[in-house]
Amino acid sequence: MSLAKLVQTEARLFARDTTSVVVGLTLPMIILLGLGAVPILREPSADMDGIRFIDYFAPSLIVMSVGTIGLTNLPTVMAGYRERGILRRMRATPVHPAKLLAAQLIVNLVAALVASLLVVASGRIVYGIPLPESPLWFALAFVLGITAVFALGMLVAAVAPTARAASGIATVLFMSAMFFGGVYLPRFMLPDAVARIGDYVPPGVQTLLDSWNGETPAALPLLVMAVVAVAAGATSARIFKWE
Template identity: 40%
Template sequence: MSTAALSPRATTAVLRAEARLFRREPATLFWVVLFPTLLLGILGAIPSFREANDDLDGLRTIDVYVPVVVLLALIMAGIQGMPAVVAGYREHGVLRRMSTTPIPPSALLGAQMGLHGAAALGSALFSLAAGRLVFDVALPRQAFGYGLALLLSVAAALALGTLATALARTTKAANAIGTSVTFPMMFCAGLWLPVQAMPDVLARIVELTPFGAASLALGQAAGGDWPGWSHLGVLTLWTVVLTAASVRWFRWE
């Protein structure tokens, strides 16, 4: 039987195996799926966050933070979760052994990207539902634009995570890179201060980062406007550049 004929079946087998392992990682499931919604609940418990804010064009702070916690799930999945797993496989020779079988190592990377991306999307839906049911946050009024911005945000997060995976040769290095990137990306997403409330100069700088652009695009779509093409363009550009860099530097061994 040819390698070409084996590849789809082998890829499916890898995906099933990785899904079983993924479900057995409670820490990953907590930080990706549950933590963003728990954080939303903590923020929503602050009385002032449930009141209209003139600095946010009359929106409540909790309204603005729903897109932020959606992005937090993407950061935890793409930058913190996936690189450590793949780097661990490289460190322990799993990828090297796979290269001697009909199963391409790329099947494992694709499975990891798919699983972490799906978990991030599930967390996003969970956060949107919690915001609506618990704090009466309106669902995105521009649903199609919100979905497009969310998918581009996921792609950018996974591309950034793949680059971290390419640069890290060990799990320890992956964790160090992930941590050093996570906190700046959280700031750009608006976790400590919503992008809409940042000083003009800082906001313009943050808009050029993937998660700053994502935060604004999701916020615009949530309010009923089509996401700014400049923000979608920034997300697309970052995805392309990060993916190209990952392909250039990624090594299976």
């Protein structure tokens, strides 16, 4: 009962925040639609194993969707709730603030899922980008990747004393994830070593790309995502302060 109410409330607050809606939910889709409007990016290219740039770039936009929400929105909001005494205020009620945290996780997970679906669906509808060809592998890669990113986001929320500090730390993580995820520079333009590191940086753009193209993703990056998720999640749960 109280969790449902909390989810409803947090979802409303998310929807009222124009930045989180526009940037978090729709910017990756808008970028994809914008890039696809450039004819040459819709031509198959030898640089990208003979596929089109927009096909190659779509997984990076999934990285962006998950990263914006999990690494930027989630930790900033949670640290702000601590800073403003909202978590402490809940400790004064019969419902533990862990439920508010759970509600935040649910709302942000749904938001990241929606943002990713918008990328996949708009790409499919507008530019004929095929749907992920190994849906089960893609689902596994997505779930492990998003969990690792959200666990890192929670870790930031746990250590940051203020919303401003959370936003600062989160920006560094977010930009790293974007860089290694090939959002800033397409990965075929990155030095090989950097691109290989990128395979292991959450949420793991290569596993998304492989499973999207119908290949079986490598096991080690998936395992790394699982380890990051468990380690960061457990650490943040242990050190998280309610006030």
